[in-house]
Amino acid sequence: MHFEFMADEMADESPVQNLCEETTCRICREYFKDPVIIECGHNFCQTCITQAWGKSDQEASCPQCREPCQQRNLRPNQQLASIVEIVKKFSLQMARAAEALGRVCERHQEPLKLFGEGDRAPICVVCDKSKELIVIPKEEALDEYQGRILRHLEFLNKQREEILSSKLKRETESQNLLKQTDMERQKLMADFKQLHQFLEEQECFLLARLKELDDEIKSWEDKHIAKLSEEMSSIDDLIKELEEKKKQPATEFLQNMRSILERCNENEYKTMNAFPPGLEEQIDNFSKMHPFLEKETEKFKDVVLSGPQENKAGSAMPSSTPESIQQGEMCIMREKSNLGTLGKIASVNIVLDPETANHYLILSEDGKSVRCGGERQNLPDSRKRFDPKTYVLGSERFRAVRKWWEVEVGGEKNATWAVGVARESTPRKGQVSLKPSVGIWAVGKAMVGSLYGLWAFTAPERTPLLLNHELRKIRVTLDYEKGSVGFFDVEGDVLIFTFPKASFFGEEIRPFFLVGQGAELSC
Numbered sequence: 001m002h003f004e005f006m007a008d009e010m011a012d013e014s015p016v017q018n019l020c021e022e023t024t025c026r027i028c029r030e031y032f033k034d035p036v037i038i039e040c041g042h043n044f045c046q047t048c049i050t051q052a053w054g055k056s057d058q059e060a061s062c063p064q065c066r067e068p069c070q071q072r073n074l075r076p077n078q079q080l081a082s083i084v085e086i087v088k089k090f091s092l093q094m095a096r097a098a099e100a101l102g103r104v105c106e107r108h109q110e111p112l113k114l115f116g117e118g119d120r121a122p123i124c125v126v127c128d129k130s131k132e133l134i135v136i137p138k139e140e141a142l143d144e145y146q147g148r149i150l151r152h153l154e155f156l157n158k159q160r161e162e163i164l165s166s167k168l169k170r171e172t173e174s175q176n177l178l179k180q181t182d183m184e185r186q187k188l189m190a191d192f193k194q195l196h197q198f199l200e201e202q203e204c205f206l207l208a209r210l211k212e213l214d215d216e217i218k219s220w221e222d223k224h225i226a227k228l229s230e231e232m233s234s235i236d237d238l239i240k241e242l243e244e245k246k247k248q249p250a251t252e253f254l255q256n257m258r259s260i261l262e263r264c265n266e267n268e269y270k271t272m273n274a275f276p277p278g279l280e281e282q283i284d285n286f287s288k289m290h291p292f293l294e295k296e297t298e299k300f301k302d303v304v305l306s307g308p309q310e311n312k313a314g315s316a317m318p319s320s321t322p323e324s325i326q327q328g329e330m331c332i333m334r335e336k337s338n339l340g341t342l343g344k345i346a347s348v349n350i351v352l353d354p355e356t357a358n359h360y361l362i363l364s365e366d367g368k369s370v371r372c373g374g375e376r377q378n379l380p381d382s383r384k385r386f387d388p389k390t391y392v393l394g395s396e397r398f399r400a401v402r403k404w405w406e407v408e409v410g411g412e413k414n415a416t417w418a419v420g421v422a423r424e425s426t427p428r429k430g431q432v433s434l435k436p437s438v439g440i441w442a443v444g445k446a447m448v449g450s451l452y453g454l455w456a457f458t459a460p461e462r463t464p465l466l467l468n469h470e471l472r473k474i475r476v477t478l479d480y481e482k483g484s485v486g487f488f489d490v491e492g493d494v495l496i497f498t499f500p501k502a503s504f505f506g507e508e509i510r511p512f513f514l515v516g517q518g519a520e521l522s523c
Helices: 015-022 046-053 078-100 125-130 138-194 199-246 257-266 279-304 322-336 339-344
Strands: 035-037 043-045 114-116 121-123 135-137 361-363 369-372 391-393 402-411 417-423 440-448 451-456 473-479 484-489 494-499 509-515 519-522
Touching: 015 078, 035 046, 035 078, 043 046, 135 138, 138 199, 138 257, 138 279, 199 257, 369 509, 402 417, 417 473, 417 484, 417 519, 440 494, 440 509, 451 494, 509 519
Parallel strands: none
Antiparallel strands: 035 043, 114 121, 114 135, 361 369, 369 519, 391 509, 402 473, 402 519, 417 440, 417 509, 440 451, 473 484, 484 494
16 A cells, blocks of 8 residues: 655644544545556555546556556555554544534535635535535634624624613613603693683693603604614614624534625614604604783683673683684674673574474474474575475575574484575575685584584685583574674683684675484574
8 A cells, every 4th residue: 555645735634533534545536446456556446547548558647647558557555455444433533423413424424624615614524525525624713703703702792782772772861852842741731720610621632742752752663662672672683693603613613604794794783763753843842832912812811801691601612723813702702792791782583484494394383492303394496495404494584784593402412403594695506605705604513524513614615613511502693794703602601712804795684504314403
């Protein structure tokens, strides 16, 4: 048997690796099988050298040293074959021991002593010889990738500090915003206590909005903190894994390196907005309401102190915005100026005009009350009659007068109804809307959008009217010359709403009634 030790190539290799090398065929790169020795002294598998030389008559040469072989003599090398078997058994024992520690090549059952740069994974010496790979000793790979892992650890720890800092900052901002909302709540409560009974409903509305802002702030805070906690937990897990990885022996340390590095690159913290845009602006809008409320409170004080009867007015809020509140204040103040002379305004008995009543409306014999029936009546279809809307007009016609009358509201609690005045020229056919532009000025209960309540039928938007009790009797006042139509809660002697600039265009004005299913109105 001939062993050729190549000092330059083997200097850094172990004796076991040298032995494996010397028992490996240089053609197939596997352990010798039926080894034979040729003239130059090199050994090959019998099948490998036979196939390498082929059947050509040309002069053969050694596949390893390229020395010509005059005669193709192949002498079996039994001693080498025995050594190969011994090496195989030895390698098998080593492989089993390495396998128990997870350090063996799955394909060749050889120890993993090299590191393949392409796959970034440990390989055995047989893999190195059977593949065209760029390999480095595992010690070099250990130094290089330990450096990489350390850099990733440094980066991840920095990311973790940034996330923690961001979390603390967001928590502080959240607390400041919540303190802001609490301060606004206290200011609003103080302001609303200065106003009369009709502002209580508006106070509840605005406090509810602040509660919504609280919930929105807390909700966004919880989501943001949860997201940050999730990211930090993920990074903590990865850091823990890398810390444990760092302590592992070289071969175990280099296992699954690609997957670990990819996960390190994926865990990049991205800053996210803690709160939705406009949140602080919404809170700031509450601050801007305080000067307005103070000013309007002084106006109310002047009105209330001007006379005993006026002390009872103003328990309804015509709108939920500062502009509409101010408009309602002006209407109330204008109507208040006429309250002292209400006794001079003539009352009038209203009798309903059956010729204008919709087919579904049932009038009493005296014409003083009306309700909506379930069946369409067989009535003459004149041009005066409303159809399909369930409207009816009063028989009285007014021009250049000041009059008032009262209407009692009965029937089902959630029925639709409205009272007011209408021009004589108001359309009678088709979908006639309740709004001043068509010649109808009215208030009543109806479903607007998804909200059922008391409304002034203004345009383009309906104005909500807030009362703290059920409206049972309404007084309608008409000042034709001033173009004013007012509505009072008779039981509380409280002004509900005023249309200050009604356009009558010199036409006759008549009492107006809308009677929905389940409603009943009496004059």
